[in-house]
Amino acid sequence: MAHEVLDAIGRRAEEIRALGPVNETLGRLDDQAAKVLRESGAVRLLQPAAYGGFEAHPREFAEAVMALAALDGSTGWVAGIVGVHPWEMAFADPRVREEVWGGNRDTWVASPYAPMGVARPVDGGYVFTGRWQFSSGTDHCDWIFLGGLLGDAEGRPVQPATSLHLILPRSDYEIVEDSWDVVGLRGTGSKDIAVAGAFVPGYRVIPFAKVADGTAAREAGLTNPLYHVPFSCAFPLGITAAVVGIAEGALAHHLAYQRDRVQITGTRAADDPYALYAISEAAAEIGAARAALLDNACRMYDAVAAGREVTFEERAVGRRTQVRAAWRAVRAVDEIMARSGGNAMRSANPIQRFWRDAHMGLAHAIHVPGAVFHIAASAQLGMDPPPGAGRAMI
CATH class of the missing domain: 1.10.540.10 (Acyl-CoA dehydrogenase/oxidase, N-terminal domain)
Structure with a gap:
């Protein structure tokens, strides 16, 4: 269980x-x-x-x-x-x-899904070439999902663009060493991936449109509501959950640090009403971020479990909720970090690592609010969503 x-x-x-x-x-x-x-x-x-x-x-x-x-x-x-x-x-x-x-249920699959490669059709499948950034955990994965664009016979992306998810074994791609030098989430090993003319059989390719609109799950004959939750809820969920969890870790370390800390004024942090206010405010914000993210996932699951299709407006509002949860949690971390004193910035203090990790997680493309907020507001106003790349992840 x-x-x-x-x-x-x-x-x-x-x-x-x-x-x-x-x-x-x-x-x-x-x-x-x-x-x-x-x-x-x-x-x-x-x-x-x-x-x-x-x-x-x-x-x-x-x-x-x-x-x-x-x-x-x-x-x-x-x-x-x-x-x-x-x-x-x-x-x-x-x-x-x-x-x-088939041989190991614990085999891990990496990504990224960004369509940074081109798949040229050939007999039986595609010849695939490209380079991708941000393949988290990739050193410990034996397969990978890579996003690509359907190409023509010359390997140029066809128009209108058609996005594909291609599945490759470890032997068909290269992990680019020394390509992950960042300030946060350093331990994720989110290195670059390169593919040079790999053949991908057609059965290892999934059109992204079918994943996004739920067709892939229906065609696979899946009955568990889990697999009918919209991609725009399922895919961001693990990313934003990590950011909220990091914020919870930062709060836990801040509490442990402040419990015995004596400020430069000689006042114990635990006796400082302003420090206590900041702790309570941050804890409430992080808790609210957690609750909003989990509630959103439950709402989506309940809708599909009842046999109802999740509307575009619901998906857009759900994405807004998910993005806002990440920003809310990280801003709360900033507030307690600002009240942790200079010693919190020492390398030996875990607070600074959680603070850096939180901001690195917030920088993921799935947390960019502009287009998501625009589309969600437009949908709630009964307006047609604006064109652009942001709509693809609603």
Whole structure:
């Protein structure tokens, strides 16, 4: 059962927490950190039961990611990113699922989905070339989802653009070393990926439009409501859950630090009403971010479980809720960080690492508010959504 995952995380919490600085130093998850995460079962929460998965409620997936991220931001982030890929793999051709999980149910699949490659049609499939950034946890993955554009016979993207998700084994792509030098989430090892003319058979390709509009899940004959939750809810969920969990971790470290801290004025932080006010305000904001994100996932799940299609307006408002949850949580972290004093910025103090991780997570494209807020407001006003790339993720 899914609750076993949270229990497993709790049992190994101190180990996960202690490996956080090690992950950061390595620039990827330490092998032991990846082993602990794999053994927790968190990445299998959305995986089909036929391949050892839990087919858990999206809320349970988000809660596990938050629990991990509160212990170590990078571990939680990898769980959130890699953990959503089994959800889409459930839509793939049965031959792909067997290739990926037939011999090992704990095989991990990386990404990114950004269409940074071009797939040229050939007999039986495509010849695929491109380069991608931000492949989180990729050192510990044996397969990958890569976004690409359908090309013509000369390898030029066709118009209008047609986005594809292509699935490749580790032998068909290169992980570009020394391509992940950043200020936050260093332990995620989100390196570049390069593909040079790999052949991808047609059965390992999923049109993104079919994933986005739910056709892929219906064609796969899936009955669990989990797989009919909109992509625009399921995909961002693990990412934003990681950010909220990181904020919870930052708050926990701030509380531990402030409990015995004496300010330069000689006043104990625990006796400073302004410090206490900041703690309460931040805790309330982070709690509200958590509640909003989980409620949104539950609403989407309940709608599809009742056999109802989620409307465009509901999807747009849901995306707004998800984006706002991330911003709300990180702004709260800024408030407590500003009241933690200069010693909080020392490398040995974990608060600064959680603060950096939170901002790195907020920088993910899924958290850019402009187009999402514009589209959500337009939908609620009964207006046609504006054209542009932002609509693709609603």
